[in-house]
Amino acid sequence: MRAAYASATKPDEPLAGLTVGDLPEPSPPDGWVTVDVRASSLNHHEIWSLRGVGLPADRLPMILGCDASGVDTAGHEVVVYPVIKDPADPRGFSLLSERWPGTLAERVAVPAENLVPKPAGISFLDAACLPTAWLTAYHMLTARGRVADAGSVLVQGAGGGVATAAVALATALGKRVYATSRDAAKRERIAELGATAVEPGARLPERVDVVIESVGAPTFEHSLKCSAPGARIVVCGATGGPFPKVDLRRVFMMQLEILGSTMGTAEELAALLDLCVERGIRPVIDSTYGFSAVSDAFARLNSGEIFGKVAVDHLH
CATH class of the missing domain: 3.90.180.10 (Medium-chain alcohol dehydrogenases, catalytic domain)
Known part of the structure; x- marks a missing residue:
């Protein structure tokens, strides 16, 4: 074959x-x-x-x-x-x-x-x-990020499979979504998905409840600064480098959660498929x-x- x-x-x-x-x-x-x-x-x-x-x-x-x-x-x-x-x-x-x-x-x-x-x-x-990138994003948002209890989401480095999926899914779930990209053309496309697209490191109009983080060292300080009290920073990768500087004072004073995430379950894949059909997400x-x-x-x-x-x- x-x-x-x-x-x-x-x-x-x-x-x-x-x-x-x-x-x-x-x-x-x-x-x-x-x-x-x-x-x-x-x-x-x-x-x-x-x-x-x-x-x-x-x-x-x-x-x-x-x-x-x-x-x-x-x-x-x-x-x-x-x-x-x-x-x-x-x-x-x-x-x-x-x-x-x-x-x-x-x-x-x-x-x-x-x-x-x-x-x-x-x-x-x-x-x-759907089975890898979109399932990873779905698991990050729902199981790890507990997005049902959130009003706002920041997605770092949108453009690739996981980050773009996170933007589309969080928007479909009715959240206020912010997404960063270095590329102006990609920011335009992110905005078409319903998110507020900003340059990396830009100040947001609010602190967010969930951060979807796959970049690592170049964006992690921004992720911490953009997090509301009790926010969840969900990490599935480190394409920009695995060793960010982390201000632990901010972590404990703001009671932040930094959560690792990899893939999802077969049951979550079935739920993701159903969600795509029900909400018209593609x-x-x-x-x-x-x-x-x-x-x-x-x-x-x-x-x-x-x-x-x-x-x-x-x-x-």
């Missing part, structure tokens, strides 16, 4: 390790199901894998990709939940494409419990954009490529110019 996979890892030139070609069909163990993939989407996880982060040489070649929607062997339309229970991993789980082959292929095998029914009201392409898609142009999709992701998700239509 055709697949996009890491044939080598190149820390300084990740796309040089990407190969598109034929690999063997999945051989699912007991309790696993094969899915015919109709659509997938890319995450920066794929770029890190091609750099060799979390993907040692002894696991190559490895089919890349965490996100997919498709049809299972019983003919059901499904969305693939990409988190696999893994006692050998310090986190207690692995993502598809770390230890087991990923979704950027004609077919993928996953545990049966990792299949979430796809609602009829959402397309394969839109559904395939993922922000930067660009869509046919599988024959998946190398171009990777180049687009790696460019750093994206706004939203890079999607792949496996039927073209």
Whole structure:
């Protein structure tokens, strides 16, 4: 079957390790199901894998990709939940494409419990954009940030998959949303999603109840200063650097919570799908490529110019 996979890892030139070609069909163990993939989407996880982060040489070649929607062997339309229970991993789980082959292929095998029914009201392409970035944002807002008790949200570094999802979801949930971006064009697009778009470090008209933080060192001081008493700063990444300066006096005087967050549950993915259908929310898609142009999709992701998700239509 055709697949996009890491044939080598190149820390300084990740796309040089990407190969598109034929690999063997999945051989699912007991309790696993094969899915015919109709659509997938890319995450920066794929770029890190091609750099060799979390993907040692002894696991190559490895089919890349965490996100997919498709049809299972019983003919059901499904969305693939990409988190696999893994006692050998310090986190207690692995993502598809770390230890087991990923979704950027004609077919993928996953545990049966990792299949979430796809609602009829959402397309394969839109559904395939939800399992990693949008689920991460949903979990950050609801489970970790307790956004139901919040009036306002700040999203740092909007433009990428998680941050853009957080803007769209928080707005749909009726919150006052502020979002930062260094790029003027991206700020215009953020405003179109219903948020107040500001430059990084800008003073906000109010202190917020929840901060969605994926940038790290360049923005964390701003996140602290923008937090209202008792606010939750929810952290899912550190793309700008993992070692910010933290004024602990502000943390304890304002009774702030700094919360780590990674992915979400299969039940939350089902709830996110239902919310998208009920509220008419659709993922922000930067660009869509046919599988024959998946190398171009990777180049687009790696460019750093994206706004939203890079999607792949496996039927073209």
